[in-house]
Amino acid sequence: MVPRPELAARLIAACVAGLCLLGAPVLFAQDHLLKAARDNLVVAYPTALASHDESALHWRDGTVMPLSDGIENKSFDALLRQASIADQLRLPYPRGPLQQTPAVDSDPGRFRNTAFFTRMYGDCRHGEVTPHLVSLTWLAKTWGHAIRITSVNGVDQQLRAVSEELDALPDAIKHAAYPIAGTYNCRAVADTGQPSPHSYGIAIDLNTAVSDYWFWRPHNGPIAYRNRMPQEIVAIFEKHGFIWGGKWYHFDTMHFEYRPELLTPQ
Numbered sequence: 001m002v003p004r005p006e007l008a009a010r011l012i013a014a015c016v017a018g019l020c021l022l023g024a025p026v027l028f029a030q031d032h033l034l035k036a037a038r039d040n041l042v043v044a045y046p047t048a049l050a051s052h053d054e055s056a057l058h059w060r061d062g063t064v065m066p067l068s069d070g071i072e073n074k075s076f077d078a079l080l081r082q083a084s085i086a087d088q089l090r091l092p093y094p095r096g097p098l099q100q101t102p103a104v105d106s107d108p109g110r111f112r113n114t115a116f117f118t119r120m121y122g123d124c125r126h127g128e129v130t131p132h133l134v135s136l137t138w139l140a141k142t143w144g145h146a147i148r149i150t151s152v153n154g155v156d157q158q159l160r161a162v163s164e165e166l167d168a169l170p171d172a173i174k175h176a177a178y179p180i181a182g183t184y185n186c187r188a189v190a191d192t193g194q195p196s197p198h199s200y201g202i203a204i205d206l207n208t209a210v211s212d213y214w215f216w217r218p219h220n221g222p223i224a225y226r227n228r229m230p231q232e233i234v235a236i237f238e239k240h241g242f243i244w245g246g247k248w249y250h251f252d253t254m255h256f257e258y259r260p261e262l263l264t265p266q
């Protein structure tokens with residue numbers, strides 16, 4: 001029996017949240033989703049990736065990376081700090097208008113395999129990212145400041161297209177898209193110690209005045225979801241391969257990052 005994708009997603013989310021009680025069905029559902037996710041990963045980065053098999057990812061330059069690190073039942077913190085490539089793909093990203101607030105610890109896209117992203121975009125601590133950064137004008141008709149983003153994988157071209165479409169939105173909507181809070185920044189994620197997607201030059205933070213971040217809210221107990229980022233802006237970013245941090249339980253609604261592998265048709 002092939003499990004329904006939405007059921008599989010719920011089972012996996014429950015497992016990640018530490019509620020994984022049904023080992024065999026969850027593993028089966030995970031395998032079903034991971035096969036499609038691995039295919040999507042190769043399709044999403046055609047200039048860098050050649051293929052995958054059951055156990056490894058094959059890069060066009062001959063690099064071979066294991067999909068799994070063999071560690072089962074990682075905690076949420078371990079997934080954030082030591083994600084394998086398989087872990088990186090385990091939570092489906094819900095494209096389109098948010099239908100419901102994210103389940104506890106459901107942060108699709110936040111599990112990032114550091115070796116994968118460093119191989120793809122470089123290690124900023126060793127000066128490997130800045131040679132690939134290019135400048136573009138953000139919201140040329142409205143704001144008109146230069147920002148820097150990587151040219152690897154054509155991220156700059158996608159963000160330029162995002163900017164042009166945002167610039168055509170009504171003022172009442174596009175005011176959430178400027179002034180931006182930043183793009184490239186060689187730093188670690190505050191709560192994980194792992195390189196931030198900003199350190200690869202693939203992320204942009206929009207207007208903090210109309211943004212919400214879980215870390216700025218009370219978070220000793222359950223985190224209350226909050227968002228003021230217009231869906232029109234989210235839809236334009238998703239169309240061009242950027243996921244939105246507003247779809248995370250640990251929400252970061254100013255944040256968008258280039259992750260086309262999570263946005264290809266499921």
Ligand SMILES: [Zn+2]
Pocket residue numbers: 198203204205254255256
């Ligand atoms: Zn950010």
